[in-house]
Amino acid sequence: MWFRNLHLYRLHDVPDADAVVLEFFLSHQAYRPLGGSEARRLGWTAPAGRASTLLCHELQGHRLITAQRQERILPTSVVREEVDERVEAIETAEGRKLRRQEKLTLKEQVYEELLPRAFVRSQRIDLWWDTQRQLIAINTSSRKRAEEVLDLLRETLGSLKVTPLASQTLPMRAMTTWASDPASRPADLAMGDQVELKAKGDDGVIRARQVDIDSSDMHEHLVCGRQASKLALGIEGRLSFVLHDDLALKSIRFDDALVDEASQTDDGDDAVVRLETDFLLMAQALAESIERILDWLGGEAQAGGAVPKP
Structure with a gap:
């Protein structure tokens, strides 16, 4: 539970949503497993894991919600190798060089074929919302991942105005x-x-x-x-x-x-x-x-x- 990394944000125009309403909104963006052709998916999951289905824990004005992120890992080198083999086979069979657009189309086909067989990487990202100080902090080392979670919260609530926390002295x-x-x-x-x-x-x-x-x-x-x-x-x-x-x-x-x-x-x-x-x-x-x-x-x-x- 103890956070290791935090990206901090100031919340403006606070959404009018108590814990009960927030739980309702979160349930509409709850995480579901990746489909066979999906590259990645992000949704809300229970912070307590299997111990509870609750999506939002609020204690003394502090809210804890958790995003579940999954993505398929398909290395570009694997796609490139398969494309090169197919290009060579087609060029040998037809006795001609493939045009650039044909290679791009072939690359898209290879990607779509290999994606369902790719390894899946999962990540849980906790978000702490201090409703008294109107502060949001996200437990991740990556600013990009933090922004993804904020985008999910914005989509969940309909609107969310936040800015990175900033100080008077740099x-x-x-x-x-x-x-x-x-x-x-x-x-x-x-x-x-x-x-x-x-x-x-x-x-x-x-x-x-x-x-x-x-x-x-x-x-x-x-x-x-x-x-x-x-x-x-x-x-x-x-x-x-x-x-x-x-x-x-x-x-x-x-x-x-x-x-x-x-x-x-x-x-x-x-x-x-x-x-x-x-x-x-x-x-x-x-x-x-x-x-x-x-x-x-x-x-x-x-x-x-x-x-x-x-």
């Missing part, structure tokens, strides 16, 4: 300052041991793990003009994470005390109670942490307002 600017100047770091900010430094020119990217950010080597890179595009940070008693320059949080690890608190809660061996207990503790910790991160970055940038500080 994360890259703030991370570079924190990495180069210890005195600039907020009191409750804990520095981690991972960083990615980008140069303004074509000098490539430096990625370092298990490194002392305050070492002379790191300082030299920063003095030379490199900027921190990723930086491992932490909030004591809550979590650690890698902050990215688009305000995504990745490689999230929750504090042991928080995880222990969840594990010590008596769930009566009920999988749904366990899910909801973990989710609520996690959501509360994430909500507080996101507020702290925005404070570090000078607050949230308002839609249509001033451009974030470079």
Whole structure:
């Protein structure tokens, strides 16, 4: 249940849908298995898996919904090899070279024939909706996958206006300052041991793990003009994470005390109670942490307002 990666979004023009109404809407876009000729499919599934058919769990204003994504994996190399064999066979039999359009048509035929036999890859993507703060966060490392889930939610509700969460100070600017100047770091900010430094020119990217950010080597890179595009940070008693320059949080690890608190809660061996207990503790910790991160970055940038500080 504990999220590992988050893409964050601000919700505008909040849909008028309580948990009961939302459950009804979600059921109309519930996941169903891929058909034989379908390349991919996305729909809503029960967050608790087989333990419950409920599509939306809401606790103290925090909603948990889950998308199920399936796609058929058909490597282009497999299609190309089959097409080449068929092209060669036809050209040999007919004694002529196939035109480009004929090859494209043959490629489409091969793709349609091979697709039903392709391997299927499944992925569950959790979405957390904080109805009090009007914040949506999606547990995936891919921005593209997050946008797909948002598109599904938009289709489910009829409309959904969201924008990526943005801060007054650009994360890259703030991370570079924190990495180069210890005195600039907020009191409750804990520095981690991972960083990615980008140069303004074509000098490539430096990625370092298990490194002392305050070492002379790191300082030299920063003095030379490199900027921190990723930086491992932490909030004591809550979590650690890698902050990215688009305000995504990745490689999230929750504090042991928080995880222990969840594990010590008596769930009566009920999988749904366990899910909801973990989710609520996690959501509360994430909500507080996101507020702290925005404070570090000078607050949230308002839609249509001033451009974030470079």
